[in-house]
Amino acid sequence: MSEAEWNREQAARLYQMSGWGRDFFAINELGNIQVVTDGTHPIDLKSVCDRMALQGLNPPLLLRFSDVIRRRMEQIHQRFLIARQESSYRGRYFGVYPIKVNQQHRVIKEIVDFGRRFQWGLEVGSKPELHAVLAMLDHVEGPIICNGYKDRAFTELALIGQKMGHQVFLVVEKPNELSLILDVAHYLKVTPLIGLRCRLAAMGNGHWENSGGDRSKFGLSASEMLEAIDQLRQRGKLESLRLLHFHIGSQIPQIRRIREAVLEAARYFVEVRRLGAPVSFLDVGGGLGVCYDGSIAGSPESVDYTLQEYANDIVWTIKRVCDQEGMPHPDIISESGRALVAHHEVLVVDILSVSQRSREARISRPGVGAPAQLRELWETFRDLTQVSPREALHDASAYRDDIIKLFNLGHASLSDRAQADEIYWQLIFRLMRSLDSEQKAQFVPGLATLAADRYYGNFSVFQSLPDAWALHQVFPVMPLHRLNERPVRQGILVDITCDSDGTLNNFPLGDGTSRTLPLHPKIEGEPYYIGVFLTGAYQEILGDLHNLFGDTHTVHVHLDEDGQILEQIHPGETVEEVLNYVEFPHAMLAEGMGRQLQAACESGLLSSREADSFLRFYRGGLKGYTYLDDNVTLQLSGILSTDQGIG
CATH class of the missing domain: 1.20.58 (Methane Monooxygenase Hydroxylase; Chain G, domain 1)
Known part of the structure; x- marks a missing residue:
């Protein structure tokens, strides 16, 4: 097929966009990727990158689209509403966001703001997370779920939140936590809202399947559940048991695993009610998956169900069990973090250079004297x-x-x-x-990988895509522009770290995945932007400082009421900030460099003018971006004296 026969529809099929990006991403007439947030005002990603470049911010860039979070929240809430209406389900639905998925202040604030009309809650698993949530969640209708292991300070803070009017559930993860919760509640003179985490026999599948089943480090066994209920009854606090919770893992690929877990949990709910506990909430945890590879195959990178099927199976399964046993329908809580925020972030990488492994060339015959x-x-x-x-x-x-x-x-x-x-x-x-x-x-x-070109991108896999190397997680990757041109090269994406693991070589393509990615030849002097999509869950918070590459520039993009594009820029970390993490404070660095430059002057290696210029250059570099940046104006040209160079 010639380039003239290539079009954006073929590009969308090639990169499997209908599978992973159908609701939010499309290709416009210019051949550029656009984000579709409201249906009428698409945002051209190439244009956003070009505007950032004019302001001196070059990739790597992390683009955040807050309106995508809002739309995703509406979708989840609407699907559960439909399921409840069609089944005549009498309980309510509460969405809860586990902040561990993406703890950035801006993300949590948007979830709180957008979720106010849905009474969306937040989930925490540590004291720092609870401190953040109590300060952020300014509407008291949304529940606060406290999972994870707890000490006295954690418990006291949670119960203080309850006394402030919040609906704070303390979920018991291990048997000894219950006594602590009851003791602290007695001290603070508050009736706690207690949840019990069930250690189900049902397990998920995929990367996080060990979150459920007998091997799980979380939750109470059936006998421990009975002991907890007896303890509550003996202390006269059975009325505090209001919630049952389970979690069988993140990114559950197969709907049958979810259905099995919900069925088992619904039976727990019925039995606990029979024992006299006024449990009224069933928290089904997380697991709602994201289609990273664009298929519906139920692989670890995909799911074999729709959002509506997910909601239907949860609601109908609970309803059937409760109706059979004559029990009230509980209020349903789901902790969908990945599914809520994954789509809203796009990592933009600029290609620095390309190493062609194979290309058309004339091969001369070896001479007679050759081996x-x-x-x-x-x-x-x-x-x-x-x-x-x-x-x-x-x-x-x-x-x-x-x-x-x-x-x-x-x-x-x-x-x-x-x-x-x-x-x-x-x-x-x-x-x-x-x-x-x-x-x-x-x-x-x-x-194919052996013969593929190496496209060197200005980014760090370890900082921006840790799941890609730690779990071999697949992310959708494709050019942000030139999609009206046929991609004639096959490449893999290589970062700028000094580590062979800093490579992306598994991509959603066609009907599955491919070890190489169709790309365009890089045009000298022009940027070639590659987008890595669905990066909004876990990647920022799990990213590390390998080679001391820090956080990237971040751009928050959203539409105002008139459909105008608004952009808020948060510059990436500087060399100085990253070095400070590993205990290289600015003063120590500048003093050490100054001392060595002074010694070089005294030994005749440098003039005083050169030493002063080099120190200014060094100090200026500490303020620079940790990634490669052609916009840096700190240049050595002209600072050397005319009569002396560096020997």
Whole structure:
């Protein structure tokens, strides 16, 4: 297919956009990705990046679209409303956001603001998170769920929140927490709202399946549940038991796992009610998945259900059990964090350079004096169409290995080694062109990756996409522009860290995933922006400082009432800020550099003018971005004296 026959619809199919980005992302007539937040005012991502560049902020950029959170919240609430109405369910629904998923102040504030009309609550699992939530959640209707292990200070703070008018549920994760909660509540003269976390036999599947089942480190067994209820009854506090909770893991790919867990939890609810506890809330935890790879296959990177099916199965399963047993319908709480915020963030990476592994080139025949193995490698390349692709690759690999051995023994020259590499990679290139995608996958595993171009991006996988290297999580990746052009190269994305794990080489594509990504040739002097999508859950808070690359620039983008685009910029971390994390304060660095420059002056290596200029340059660099930045104006040209250089 020629470039003239390529269009944006084909690009959308190629990158599987209808699967992972249907509700929020599209390609406009210019061939640029746009975010669709209200249906009438799309936001062109290339235009946002260009405006940031004019202000001196180049990628890596983290773009946040708050209106996507609002729409996602509306979708979740609406799906549960439909399920409750169609089933005549008599309980209410409360969405709760676990702030561990993305603890950025702006994100939590938007959830609180948008969620006020839905009585959306927040979930915490530590004292710092609880401190943040009590200060943020200024409407008392939304529940606060306190999960995680607790000490006295945690418990006191939660009960203070309850005395302030909040609906704070203290969920018992292990048996000894119950006595602590009751003792602190007695001291503060408050009736606590207690929840019990059930350790279900049902398990999720995927990366986080061990959150449920017998191996889970959280929750109470059936016997421990009975002991907790007896303890509450003995202390006259059975009326405090208001909630049952379970959680079988994040990103549950298969709906049957969710249905099984809800059924088991509904039975727990019925039995606890029979024991006299006035439980009225059933918290089904998290697990609502995100379709990262664009399929509906139920793989760890996908889900085999829709949002409506998820809500239906929860509501109908609880209703059936309660109706069978003559029990009231509980209020339902779900802790959907990933599904709420994943879509609202896009990481933008600019490609610095491209290393082409294979390309069309003229290969000259080795001379008569060349090693025999080099001549045989060339003959394999020449006769490529006369043997099977597998045989040709095996022969070429063997001859190349022989030449490397000869080179290491001193029996082949550097020129021989270079020519062997050129012939080998040209053979790979021609093989790749002759095979279709299915043949490539079946022919030699890893062949596509071996032959792929390396697109070097200005970012850190470890800082911005930790799940990509830790869990091999797949994220949608595609160019933000030039999508009216056919992508003619196959590449992988490489970061600027000094670590071989800093690579993205698994991408949603077509009907599945691919080890390489179709990309365009980089045009010299022009940016080539690559977007990594669905990064709003966990990536920021789990990112680390490998090679001391810090937080990226962040841009909050939203629409005002008139549909105008508003942008709020939060600059990324500076070199000084990152070094301070590892106990290199500015004063110590400047003093150490100044001392060495002074010594260089005294030994005659530098003039005093040079030393002063170098110190200014050093201090200025501490204020700079940790990533590569062509906008930096700190240049050494002109600061050296005319009569002395650096020896």
